[in-house]
Each structure stands twice: as structure tokens, then as C-alpha cells.
Amino acid sequence: MTKQMSRELTRQQYLDLYYYMRLNRAVEDTMVKLFRQNKIVGGLYSSLGQEAISVGTAYTLQKKDWIAPMIRNIGALLVKGVPPRDIFMQHMAKYDSPTKGKDGTSHFGDLDNLHIVSPISMLGDLIPVMTGVAIGGRYLGQKVVAMTWIGDGGSSTGVFHEGLNFAATQKAPFVLILENNLWAYSTPVRRQVPLENLADRAKAYGIESYIVDGNNVVAVYTTAIEAVERARAGEGPILIEAKTFRRLGHAQHDPAEYVPKEMRAYWEARDPIALYEKFLTREKLLDAAGKKEIDEKLDVLLTAEREFAENSPMPPAEFAQGGVYCTGDDCHKIRAKWERSIGEVTPPKSSVKPVWTVPGFGSGRGSGGADAPIHFGDTPAVMEKPANNSRPAKVAAKPVAKGAKKARAAAASASRKARR
Amino acid sequence: MARANGAPTNGSAKGGAEITFLEAIRQAMFEEMERDPAVLLMGEDVGVYGGAFKTSEGLLERFGWERVIDTPISESAIIGAACGMSYLGLRPICEMQFIDFIVCAFNQITNFVAKGHYLWNAPAPMVIRGPSGGGVHGGPFHSANPEMYFIHTPGLKVIYPSTPYDAKGLLKAAVRDNNPVLFFEHKFLYRRIKGDVPSEDYTVPIGKAVVRREGKHLTILSYAAMMHTSLETADALAKEGIEAEVIDLRTLLPLDEETILTSVKKTNKCLVVHEDTKTGGIAGEIAAILFEKAFHDLDGPLVRVTSLDTPVPYAPTLEEHFLPNAKKVFSAAKELARY
Numbered sequence: 001m002t003k004q005m006s007r008e009l010t011r012q013q014y015l016d017l018y019y020y021m022r023l024n025r026a027v028e029d030t031m032v033k034l035f036r037q038n039k040i041v042g043g044l045y046s047s048l049g050q051e052a053i054s055v056g057t058a059y060t061l062q063k064k065d066w067i068a069p070m071i072r073n074i075g076a077l078l079v080k081g082v083p084p085r086d087i088f089m090q091h092m093a094k095y096d097s098p099t100k101g102k103d104g105t106s107h108f109g110d111l112d113n114l115h116i117v118s119p120i121s122m123l124g125d126l127i128p129v130m131t132g133v134a135i136g137g138r139y140l141g142q143k144v145v146a147m148t149w150i151g152d153g154g155s156s157t158g159v160f161h162e163g164l165n166f167a168a169t170q171k172a173p174f175v176l177i178l179e180n181n182l183w184a185y186s187t188p189v190r191r192q193v194p195l196e197n198l199a200d201r202a203k204a205y206g207i208e209s210y211i212v213d214g215n216n217v218v219a220v221y222t223t224a225i226e227a228v229e230r231a232r233a234g235e236g237p238i239l240i241e242a243k244t245f246r247r248l249g250h251a252q253h254d255p256a257e258y259v260p261k262e263m264r265a266y267w268e269a270r271d272p273i274a275l276y277e278k279f280l281t282r283e284k285l286l287d288a289a290g291k292k293e294i295d296e297k298l299d300v301l302l303t304a305e306r307e308f309a310e311n312s313p314m315p316p317a318e319f320a321q322g323g324v325y326c327t328g329d330d331c332h333k334i335r336a337k338w339e340r341s342i343g344e345v346t347p348p349k350s351s352v353k354p355v356w357t358v359p360g361f362g363s364g365r366g367s368g369g370a371d372a373p374i375h376f377g378d379t380p381a382v383m384e385k386p387a388n389n390s391r392p393a394k395v396a397a398k399p400v401a402k403g404a405k406k407a408r409a410a411a412a413s414a415s416r417k418a419r420r
Numbered sequence: 421m422a423r424a425n426g427a428p429t430n431g432s433a434k435g436g437a438e439i440t441f442l443e444a445i446r447q448a449m450f451e452e453m454e455r456d457p458a459v460l461l462m463g464e465d466v467g468v469y470g471g472a473f474k475t476s477e478g479l480l481e482r483f484g485w486e487r488v489i490d491t492p493i494s495e496s497a498i499i500g501a502a503c504g505m506s507y508l509g510l511r512p513i514c515e516m517q518f519i520d521f522i523v524c525a526f527n528q529i530t531n532f533v534a535k536g537h538y539l540w541n542a543p544a545p546m547v548i549r550g551p552s553g554g555g556v557h558g559g560p561f562h563s564a565n566p567e568m569y570f571i572h573t574p575g576l577k578v579i580y581p582s583t584p585y586d587a588k589g590l591l592k593a594a595v596r597d598n599n600p601v602l603f604f605e606h607k608f609l610y611r612r613i614k615g616d617v618p619s620e621d622y623t624v625p626i627g628k629a630v631v632r633r634e635g636k637h638l639t640i641l642s643y644a645a646m647m648h649t650s651l652e653t654a655d656a657l658a659k660e661g662i663e664a665e666v667i668d669l670r671t672l673l674p675l676d677e678e679t680i681l682t683s684v685k686k687t688n689k690c691l692v693v694h695e696d697t698k699t700g701g702i703a704g705e706i707a708a709i710l711f712e713k714a715f716h717d718l719d720g721p722l723v724r725v726t727s728l729d730t731p732v733p734y735a736p737t738l739e740e741h742f743l744p745n746a747k748k749v750f751s752a753a754k755e756l757a758r759y
């Protein structure tokens with residue numbers, strides 16, 4: 001087990017968690033207004049009532065760590081340091097937005113500074129990708145943790161399984177937060193997964209899991225920090241199931257009348273921000289004056305951010321054409337950041353004995369060699385019987401020179417007849 | 421050559437000799453991993469076993485467990501993870517044990533890997549490679565030519581070489597490219613085709629076709645295994661006084677329009693030979709390019725010799741009927757030459 005770290009939060013940390021949850025909600029409230037004014041180009045999703053999960057988990061990460069947020073993880077973006085204007089502009093398809101209008105919602109990333117991988121709509125696809133980030137970071141000696149989120153519905157995809165299983169076999173420093181908000185669009189969780197606790201899926205991969213009350217930000221934080229530290233220490237990936245509820249419809253268009261009123265009322269009484277305010281007041285960490293200060297701060301900030309976003313232009317039409325390919329060093333200088341000695345992963349130090357060792361039984365033999373058989377259908381060229389008129393299989397090493405007469409090297413007689 | 425395909429005996433994999441197509445692939449990976457520690461290999465059975473076709477023979481021994489990764493049978497995870505690694509500046513190579521299985525990761529490739537640079541300015545320098553093609557009785561699930569699924573996807577590059585020289589030079593170029601590159605290795609060529617490669621480091625530019633044989637009566641465009649069939653046919657045609665210009669496309673995305681157009685404007689006739697099935701094959705795309713850019717230069721129809729529009733059948737008699745061959749190319753070319 002990992003060494004026990006102090007989980008006690010400082011006063012400032014308690015207040016940070018509160019601030020980010022408030023910021024998360026205020027940013028989304030602003031977007032609802034923009035949506036109603038027809039200023040949001042596509043759909044608008046909401047994390048109302050789930051803020052404690054995005055904020056409490058992302059708050060455990062170091063600056064160098066990587067996240068890949070899903071649509072209901074605006075809070076994680078804010079904790080990572082994304083300014084609200086970027087989120088507004090993304091939704092409004094503005095030219096100053098991170099993707100300059102090429103994609104919307106929370107679909108943007110930042111490889112160089114904030115270490116955010118952009119999500120795509122296909123649920124679960126981030127799981128193998130973040131597994132790769134985790135393995136890659138470990139390979140480079142960076143001691144980073146990769147984190148992403150998935151819904152109860154998204155946890156039924158094939159990539160969820162492939163990704164988590166691969167992460168487990170690699171003991172990747174990867175933390176997956178499963179937000180069980182009881183609904184996947186209109187389908188209740190029971191129809192998605194026949195399990196009481198989705199965390200039980202971890203057993204199938206031989207990895208650790210936790211279950212946490214997703215509406216209690218301190219519980220989320222304490223659970224996640226333990227998971228992150230264990231993953232960073234090399235214990236392998238960890239799955240956290242955060243139990244919560246999707247308070248609004250799937251997106252703005254969906255009134256979600258399929259959700260029983262009683263169920264909604266039950267969860268509305270468990271609003272994570274209201275609960276946390278009570279806690280902070282009881283613990284004397286926040287008073288009326290402190291709260292007012294935050295109200296005002298958010299108001300000033302979001303007014304300015306919204307104004308900036310609204311003033312940003314739409315992208316010029318021709319901008320649609322460019323950027324499909326990286327054109328080389330002038331476009332991106334791709335350099336891995338090594339934080340371990342390259343000597344450890346290059347010969348001679350990297351050399352190993354290429355055998356599997358089975359505990360209790362010793363090792364097998366390497367399988368190589370010049371004439372090692374290859375998967376069906378092909379025979380070494382040396383063994384092939386030449387057909388009557390076929391020449392040896394040999395082709396020009398270099399393209400023919402322009403204008404050369406009879407310019408072609410020997411035809412490869414890869415005649416298919418040769419084999420019959 | 422003592423070890424045409426085997427592990428390097430002295431820790432070196434330098435070329436400078438006549439080698440098989442298979443060895444060219446292995447050398448390219450070996451040398452790129454030697455050159456740049458950011459290059460890794462992932463795939464099923466690529467490590468201890470050296471790959472189902474032995475293309476990674478000796479790599480684990482030299483570069484170790486962190487750089488040569490035997491994965492679970494999870495194509496989406498292999499490609500997804502490679503994409504994540506590429507975001508950190510690594511240059512992973514993914515092996516599909518048979519290229520047929522690449523479609524298991526179709527979503528990861530076409531939605532995640534291919535779109536990142538356009539959408540959020542995230543380059544994904546990675547290579548996805550594996551044995552493709554028919555003619556070895558692999559049957560309907562071990563003989564695929566999946567190029568057209570991916571040629572329809574902006575953001576990818578697609579390479580399909582025919583010679584050891586090109587295979588090695590293009591695979592090295594693919595590893596060094598900042599974009600996701602799909603690299604198809606026709607398994608019929610693996611041990612049947614040999615060719616010289618230089619001893620020094622070299623690359624072959626992606627996106628450039630090459631004239632393999634000059635001629636004036638018609639242009640034959642082809643690639644991969646059918647390249648050899650086309651050259652063989654050109655020899656037979658020459659005996660009848662028909663000089664075919666034979667072009668090896670080598671890269672299918674981006675397509676080298678310039679080389680194609682220059683040749684067709686000279687010969688005024690074009691025959692496309694590919695092992696991929698006919699409907700939606702690259703010959704259709706080439707036809708469209710010629711209609712757009714060389715309509716007045718054409719003295720005859722664009723002719724296609726391709727596989728049948730069926731899955732690849734297993735029995736040798738059926739597969740032989742399914743595939744194009746020198747005889748079919750010969751009669752199509754003769755017909756076209758008459759225009």
C-alpha cells in the first residue's frame with residue numbers, strides 16, 4: 001500500500017473547492033442564458049448537480065497531469081485553468097475559441113500548457129487514449145497521472161473494456177471516474193448495466209475501485225486524491241464510481257419527463273453546492289460576508305468573460321479549408337520531453353532476453369531465425385519452386401531515370417502461377 | 421545473405437544488400453528505433469514472438485519491454501493508446517496482426533486520430549501498419565485491401581509500397597511524418613520479392629508516385645502486388661509492339677496527381693490495375709481526376725482491372741478467379757491500345 005498521506009485540506013483548499021463549484025455552476029448558468037438568446041450554435045449540456053465530481057477529482061491533480069474532460073466536466077476544465085471565455089466561445093463557435101470554430105462544446109484541448117486532451121463525441125474513446133498518455137508519460141519518466149471521465153451509459157462501450165483492460169495489463173497511471181448519474185439520455189441505468197455498483201466492473205480487470213457519494217465534494221476529493229497517488233506510485237489504474245444524478249435533461253432540448261418527479265425531488269434536496277455551503281458554515285470556513293465576496297467576484301468575472309466572448313467574430317469562411325495535416329516543423333515542432341535518461345531505453349541498456357518466463361516453469365525459447373515460419377500462406381523465397389518461365393524475384397532498387405531507354409530493372413515475376 | 425529475415429546477428433540491421441520485402445520492413449523499424457528513442461512498437465505478438473510474420477524479429481531483444489509492447493487483442497486500445505502517446509511527442513508504430521483487423525479500430529482511426537489536427541491543432545505522429553492483400557489463400561478475413569475505407573478520411577496518409585527499397589524508405593518517412601500514416605504491406609510480397617537497399621539511411625517521399633517503365637502507348641497505374649503483375653504484363657505487351665508506361669502509385673493518399681497527369685497526357689490512355697475490389701476502388705477516383713483535368717487528352721475510356729466485387733474467397737480456384745492477373749491485364753491493355 002501507498003504511504004498514508006495527510007488528507008486534511010487547508011482552509012484555502014476548502015474554499016477553492018467551493019469557488020470552483022460555484023464557478024462551474026455560474027459558467028453553465030451563463031451559457032443557458034446565451035442558449036436562450038440563440039447565441040449558442042449547437043446543443044448545450046449541463047452538469048447541474050454533478051459539479052462536485054468534476055471539481056473534486058480534477059482538484060487532486062498536479063499541473064503536469066493530464067485530463068480529458070467529457071461534456072459534463074466543465075468544472076474540470078476550470079480547475080485546470082481554462083478561462084470561462086474559452087468555454088463560452090467554444091459553444092458560440094467563435095474565431096477566438098480554442099478550436100477557432102472548428103468544433104464546439106468542451107471539445108478542445110491544450111497539449112503544451114494545460115495538458116488537456118480534447119474529447120470526441122464517441123463515448124469511451126478517451127479511455128484507451130488516456131491509457132496511452134499514461135503509458136507514454138511513464139515511459140518518458142514524467143511521473144504524470146492521466147484522468148478521464150465516463151458516464152454510466154458510456155461504460156457499456158467496447159472501448160471502455162479494451163482501454164481499461166489494456167491499462168490494467170500495463171499498470172498504467174490512469175484514473176477513470178465513472179459518473180453514475182442514473183440516466184443515459186432517456187435510458188435508466190438498470191437497462192444499461194445489470195449491476196448495482198458499476199465499480200464492480202473493476203473486478204473484471206483486476207484493478208482497484210472506489211465508490212463515492214458524488215454529491216459530497218470533500219468525499220470525492222479524498223477518494224480521488226488517494227486514487228491519484230496510488231496510480232502515480234505505480235499501483236495501476238483505478239476506477240472510481242461517483243453516485244449522482246443528472247438533474248436536467250440530456251441536453252437543453254430534452255425536458256426529461258421520463259424521470260419520475262419524486263426522483264428529481266430526492267436529488268434536488270441533495271444539491272452538492274448547497275450541501276457544501278452548509279458544511280463550510282458549520283465548520284466556520286465560510287460566512288455571509290465571504291459568500292457575498294464570491295458572488296461579486298463571479299459576477300464581475302463572468303460579465304467580462306461573456307462580453308469578450310460575444311465580441312469575438314465568427315471564423316472567416318475560408319478558414320474551413322486549412323489545417324487537416326501537420327505540415328512539418330513550421331507547423332509543429334514535435335519533441336518528447338524526457339525526464340529520465342535516454343540511456344535507459346536505448347541499447348545496450350534496453351536489451352532484454354526475448355522470452356516469456358512462466359513462474360514455476362522457467363522460460364521458453366526464442367522463436368526467431370532466418371527461416372522461421374511465418375503465418376500461413378507464405379513460404380520463404382528460397383524454398384519457392386520457380387515456374388517454367390519465371391525469372392528470379394528481384395526489383396529495381398531505385399526509380400528509373402527519366403528518359404532512360406528500356407528503363408526498368410528486372411520485372412519481379414511474382415506471378416501467382418508460381419505457387420501452383 | 422545468411423539471415424535474410426532473421427534477427428541481426430551483431431546487433432546491427434544495416435542494409436546495403438539485396439533483401440526481402442519483409443526484411444525491408446524490419447530494418448526500417450529497427451533503424452528508426454535505433455535513431456530515435458521516441459519510436460515504439462505496439463501490437464499483438466510483436467515482442468517475444470517477433471510478430472506473426474516476423475517483421476519485428478529481434479526488436480524486443482534490442483529495445484526492451486517498454487519499447488516493444490505485446491498488447492491484448494484490442495485493436496481500438498492499441499490505436500487509441502498510440503494516439504495518446506503521440507500527444508506526448510512519441511512516435512508509436514502499431515502493428516495490426518493482419519490488416520483485416522484494422523476495421524475493429526475504425527472509429528478510433530477515423531474519428532479520433534484523423535481529426536485531431538484539424539479540430540484542435542493536435543498532431544498525431546503515428547504509424548499503423550500490417551500485412552494486407554490476397555493471393556496466399558488467407559480467405560475472407562485474412563486478405564483485405566482496406567485502403568479505400570481510409571482514403572475517404574481527411575487527415576490520414578495511406579501508403580502501399582511494392583518494392584523493398586520503397587517499403588523501407590517509405591516506412592521510415594512514415595515514422596518521421598507528423599501525421600497518422602497507414603502503411604499496408606502486401607503479404608504476398610514478403611518473402612517472394614527481393615531488392616537492393618542502400619547501406620546508408622534514406623527515406624522515400626510520401627505522396628510521390630514513380631515511373632517504373634517508360635512507354636508511349638498507354639499508361640498503367642498500379643501499386644503493391646499488382647505492380648509486379650503490371651510490369652510482367654508490360655513485358656508481354658512490348659513483344660506485341662505495345663509500349664506501356666507503368667507507374668507505381670506507392671502513396672494512395674495524398675495521390676500524386678502530377679505524375680499521373682503527366683503520363684496520361686503523353687500516352688492518352690489509362691488502365692488502372694488494383695487488387696482492391698472494383699466498386700469504390702481507387703480507379704474510380706483516378707477516373708474522376710482524369711475527367712476533371714485531362715478530359716481532352718483521353719483517346720479511350722479509363723479501363724479498370726480489379727478484383728471482383730465479392731469478399732475474398734478461400735479456395736484457390738475461386739481466389740484465382742477473384743483476383744486480377746497478368747492475363748486479365750494483358751487483354752484489357754490490348755483492347756485499350758486499339759483505340
Ligand SMILES: Cc1ncc(C[n+]2csc(CCOP(=O)(O)OP(=O)(O)O)c2C)c(N)n1
Nearest residue numbers: 072121122123151152153154181183184185
Ligand atoms: C458511442 C456513442 N454512441 C452514442 C452516442 C450518443 N450519446 C451521447 S451522450 C449519450 C448518453 C450518455 O449517457 P452516459 O454515458 O450515462 O452520460 P451522461 O449523459 O449521463 O452524462 C448518448 C447515447 C455517443 N455520443 N457515443
Ligand SMILES: [Mg+2]
Nearest residue numbers: 151152183184
Ligand atoms: Mg449517465
